[in-house]
Amino acid sequence: MTIHTQTGPVIVTRGLTRHFTARKQTVEAVRGLDLEIRQGELVAFLGPNGAGKSTTLRMLTTLIPPTSGSASVAGHDVVTGQREVRRAIGYVGQGNGAGHQQLGRDELVSQGRAHGLSRADARRRAQELVEELDLVAVADRKVSTLSGGQRRRLDIAMGLVHLPRVLFLDEPSTGLDPQNRANLQEQVRRLHEETGSTIVLTTHYLEEADALAGRVIVVDHGLVIADDTAARLKSGLGDLVTLAFDRADHAVVAAERAAARFDHTAYVDRDGEVVTVRATGASELAPELVTDLASAGTPVRRIEVARPTLDDVFLNLTGRSLRETAGETAPADSTEENDSETEEVAA
């Protein structure tokens, strides 16, 4: 059931910028974003908290106006065509779309009515979504009594009531356990295949961006620092091989041998009894290296081989680890996501 078959860009931004002022300090949350996203793409905005992901999403979903620059979604400007944009998009925010005092099914029907469905159609659509998202047992319960995973599925259902051309998901799996996170990703993937909707999500889970998105846009300090498929982003980085030895002098010999075996782009480091090698094709060369070292009288005691991750991509681009950065910039996060304490800066 592919519903959306249009081609061409569905999201276009030109110099999209957003500033906040908090306590007389101007924070440039998003700085001159130029993007084109085509119909049917599944795109992840990846970056630490405070990078500008949510602010970008809030501009694209008409929640806040840009300070300068422009953006259009589904052919309509996010400032002058708010209502048309809202009709075309589904939005799953960081909180719960369904009111906690309401029944899940009532909220689905009410959302359908808000999008112009007749009462009967809204009921039918609610039932379809309840079944699709495995909510049959809980749809007629008060939302506040549902578990976190159930509520998140209900949120997704709320965003899908009108089969939106573009679905925005703001950190969809934050706060979910690994099992629920995997289920959610499976549902997003299936939805993308079945409807052909364009899906834009933000995440600070590398695994999520990696597993889900065809295109990863890495954002840091309000700027796009990389934009490509996950595979291509990682391709230049090489694998990481960690070798542990009984004695430090064994490790010294091994480091020399490893350096000789790989070309000059390889990166070899030794720390006590541990040698790390980062090089393209290191995974394939590792077995050979192990036998070679054994015959040289410096046997390897432990080996770990890791493919590059998006964390490595981020580290390579910024010199900082994504995980560390997420912790460090936590205060900046409140500036970005909680604009109630901040005032808008006029364009």
Place this chain on the structure above:
Amino acid sequence: MSTIVTDTVNVMSRELKPVWREPASVLFAMVQPLVFLGLFAPLLPEVPHGSALQWFVPGIVAMTCLMGASFTGAALTDEMLTGSHERLLVSPLSRSSLLVGRALKEVVPMLMQTAIILVVVTPFSFDLHLDGVLVGVAILALFSVGIGSLSFALALVSAGQEWLFWTVQQTLIFPFLLLAGMLLPLEGAPGWLQFASDLNPLTYIVEAERALFAGTWPAGTVLAGLAAAAIVAALGVSVGVRAMQRSS
């Protein structure tokens, strides 16, 4: 135009669902007025003509209406915290319908609360004049739409600082009540107090309710009460719609 109406009906019926499902929730706003009724009424002096309860009950009805409508923003605060308000802002529902639909819904708990009070007091020395009560309730309906809108506006501007909502609500509500002569007559009051009372729209509403609940129809008093309620409604809705339009 028709979308505004459809949107407003949608918002209102969504807001009413929890009320129909748990009608006892309307009692929450009635706790204080019922305590006042129970503990104050026995202290009321005998009056020469008519009962003291007849004088006191319309004030309690207006107080309940004020309490209920001024609490209502708290529900929006919850929706802002949990995320459903944000979801509604991204939906095609117009901003004004998000406010007006909520404000109109306030009429329903007000009617339920008034009915409860009348059922409680009618067996005692209180005469029920149904025609007067109906007109009185219509005035209160306007008043609760206005106060409800102001309460929602307060919730919207208190975003991110939830303590602000209750602080402002609690600070304003008792002066507003007492200056309307709701519990004690303000007839021998000093000039400044009298002046403040004259500026309070609730004063005129309570006076109109007293006349109507007693089955009398002094045109000037009733029209003054109606005008005061209409002014509160117009002011409340315009402030509320503006606050909703700024919400993000």
